[in-house]
Amino acid sequence: MTTSTLRREQPAFVETFQRLRLGPYLFVLGVAIIDFLVIGPAQFVNGLTIGAIYALVAIGYTMVYGIIELINFAHGDVFMVGAFTSMYVLTNVLGQDGPIKDPPVLAAVLFVDFAITMILLGILGTVIERFAYRPLRHAPRLAPLITAIGVSFILQNTIQILFGPSPVNTPQLISPTARVNVFGLDVGVVNIFTIVVSVSLMIALQLFVSRTRIGRAMRSTAMDREAAQLMGVDINRTIAITFFIGSALAGAAGVVQGLYFGNIQFTLGFQAGLKAFTAAVLGGIGNITGAALGGFIIGFVEVTAGAKGVFVWGQAAVFVVLILTLLFRPAGLLGQQIGERA
Amino acid sequence: MTEQPIPPTTDPGRPPMLGSDDASRSTSGRPAPGDVILELRDVHTYYGKIHALQGIDLDVREGEIVTLIGSNGAGKTTTLKTISGLLHPRMGSVHFAGRDVTRTAAHEMARDGIGHAPEGRRIFSRLTVTENLQMGGYTRSGREVAENIEHVFSIFPRLRERAGQRGGTLSGGEQQMLAIGRAIMTRPKVLLLDEPSLGLSPILIQQIFTIIREINAGGTTILLVEQNALQALEVADRGYVLQTGRVILADSASALAANQDVRRAYLGEI
Numbered sequence: 001m002t003t004s005t006l007r008r009e010q011p012a013f014v015e016t017f018q019r020l021r022l023g024p025y026l027f028v029l030g031v032a033i034i035d036f037l038v039i040g041p042a043q044f045v046n047g048l049t050i051g052a053i054y055a056l057v058a059i060g061y062t063m064v065y066g067i068i069e070l071i072n073f074a075h076g077d078v079f080m081v082g083a084f085t086s087m088y089v090l091t092n093v094l095g096q097d098g099p100i101k102d103p104p105v106l107a108a109v110l111f112v113d114f115a116i117t118m119i120l121l122g123i124l125g126t127v128i129e130r131f132a133y134r135p136l137r138h139a140p141r142l143a144p145l146i147t148a149i150g151v152s153f154i155l156q157n158t159i160q161i162l163f164g165p166s167p168v169n170t171p172q173l174i175s176p177t178a179r180v181n182v183f184g185l186d187v188g189v190v191n192i193f194t195i196v197v198s199v200s201l202m203i204a205l206q207l208f209v210s211r212t213r214i215g216r217a218m219r220s221t222a223m224d225r226e227a228a229q230l231m232g233v234d235i236n237r238t239i240a241i242t243f244f245i246g247s248a249l250a251g252a253a254g255v256v257q258g259l260y261f262g263n264i265q266f267t268l269g270f271q272a273g274l275k276a277f278t279a280a281v282l283g284g285i286g287n288i289t290g291a292a293l294g295g296f297i298i299g300f301v302e303v304t305a306g307a308k309g310v311f312v313w314g315q316a317a318v319f320v321v322l323i324l325t326l327l328f329r330p331a332g333l334l335g336q337q338i339g340e341r342a
Numbered sequence: 343m344t345e346q347p348i349p350p351t352t353d354p355g356r357p358p359m360l361g362s363d364d365a366s367r368s369t370s371g372r373p374a375p376g377d378v379i380l381e382l383r384d385v386h387t388y389y390g391k392i393h394a395l396q397g398i399d400l401d402v403r404e405g406e407i408v409t410l411i412g413s414n415g416a417g418k419t420t421t422l423k424t425i426s427g428l429l430h431p432r433m434g435s436v437h438f439a440g441r442d443v444t445r446t447a448a449h450e451m452a453r454d455g456i457g458h459a460p461e462g463r464r465i466f467s468r469l470t471v472t473e474n475l476q477m478g479g480y481t482r483s484g485r486e487v488a489e490n491i492e493h494v495f496s497i498f499p500r501l502r503e504r505a506g507q508r509g510g511t512l513s514g515g516e517q518q519m520l521a522i523g524r525a526i527m528t529r530p531k532v533l534l535l536d537e538p539s540l541g542l543s544p545i546l547i548q549q550i551f552t553i554i555r556e557i558n559a560g561g562t563t564i565l566l567v568e569q570n571a572l573q574a575l576e577v578a579d580r581g582y583v584l585q586t587g588r589v590i591l592a593d594s595a596s597a598l599a600a601n602q603d604v605r606r607a608y609l610g611e612i
Contacts, residue, residue: 213480220466220477226428227464231528232452232481 024333028293035300041185043307044300049191049260051299052198056253057276058283058291058298059205060125060246066222066286067242070133070144074151076273078125078247082254083264084159086117087170090258099175106173113173114197117255118248125247126240134236152269159266167265170258194256201252202292205245209288218242222286271315275302278322284332293333297321376404379563380425380532385434387417387424394420395431396587402532402565407558409566409574409595411608412584418567419461421584422534425565426458427451439531453481457530461537461567463521467510471501474509474520478527487527494523497553515546522553532563539570551577571608575599583608 036044057079064072090096090113100106132151136144178189209215221228221238229235257272258264279298283290301321305314325332380402387395395417402408410418423429425436427448435444443451452458466474475494479487495502498519504512509520518538525533535554539547551573558564558577568574575581575595583591583604591598598604 213476216469216473216477217480220469223466223468224464226448227460227466228477229428229448230426230452230458230460230464231477231524232449233477234447234449 039304039307043303045187045191047300047303049194051296052195053253054276054279054298055292055295056198056249058279058295060250061277061280062285062291063242063246073148077152077155077269079250079254080269082121082251083258085120086255086258089113089116090171096171100173118251121251122244122248125243129243156266167263169263172262275318282325284335287334290332290334379404381437383435385431387420387429387431404563407564407578409578409581411571416584417587422536426456452528455531457525457528458534459521459525463517465509465517465520470506472505474524475527478524490527498523514541534565536567
């Protein structure tokens, strides 16, 4: 709708401000500041770190939903497989079992681990799409949803058979005791690393989707599949690329999960998946920036509930957020409000 | 309803429809219609169990403007979708530029020279005008696309003013210009236009039809679907009248416009 013609005259700066649509960002900033004051710097950094991991997983949910309107319930388990892949690469391929002191070696090992894990997980994502979802592209919507739950079980059981049901230790390449001083705060190096890697990946993704030809193809396929085909877009290929990217990011999240927590279990994906899904809904499903913001909020909510001595309620708090979102802002923080008409 | 004998639609020896007495034509300096570039033979297309096209035969020659007219549900849009590969016929064949494209996917048809501006404009509402046009050039290199965008802006100066705006915020007429511009961006040999005048003001309709002529004068063959039969027959060389999935009449545009039955049924005359 051309709302601008309906609006009354306003000073130019108000108009500019409204066009920037800073509301959701200010909201997240507000949540962060309040949270910082309530739980203190240490837990705040913890929330930011966990939030970064949720954000990476949430992006995969939101991208897949955006392009084929499927809640890919197997996505949390893809993240879990990422954590195990990274563990396997580190211990069995690169022969690591603990912190690496030498920075260049550390950087090299991390780079190789991220590269292998992300590529393998990207391939896993496209394989899942090709064999589980593509055959159901024209089926009723319940069919792929149930298939996704089936894929989730397959991934969990496969990892359980391969690595056993108990938690498995993963090498913490960055020593958990390594600290640095950031603006007067004592912060773990691994926290900084996690946040920096996650945010960099999100920025790279955002640039890819908004600036490149393939990114445009992804967005137009999400908006109108038939029209995209008429432009020469091979939608099967575009959807496969979307799954590749989403799953590769879940793989990266799996890598940092292992590095940060030091142990992983085959059930990891279920809880994390639900929370990341909540983050995606909170941010406005289909919106990549929204998923990232939602991830950080969910991180804050969970850590705050835990830090305030109500840990058992930490999980519940996340789903309270989901319910509140659905009640009061079903489109999410950055849900589409304009320009749907075409 | 046809008292007049139906001219054969599949006669290969039919001469090109030249020298039609339409005055607007002679000034545009169009190339003479050439070989058949698009050929539908006994095409049957279904939506599930609904038999939408019941044996369509249709030819389009290079350089022509051909129009499909008919009431709602006659199969005009379905015919275009079958040509561009969004739908595939259950029986019959579609040939384009000498190749059998009956089963070819839509994105390959776009690559090979079928441009389709679909019914209802279908622009990408959350992409900017420029991005929408870039999507039209999806299959080609960056520099060529930039030049083509300039070309579209020169046809539709209005779109240049709106270049950075999201497609969904444009007015109906601007969206239609964008939809046509985007289809031109695919550099089609044959351009399929589905109801380009729908929902536009009379002045804009005039503009759109002028532009359709210009695009055609530039060498693009056009297959035009219109409710606005009078206007369509004015710009077209030939026309087909569709009814319930069949071609019931095929003739030169001027002959159709003069046909009493056509006038009664589609031109609003009593």
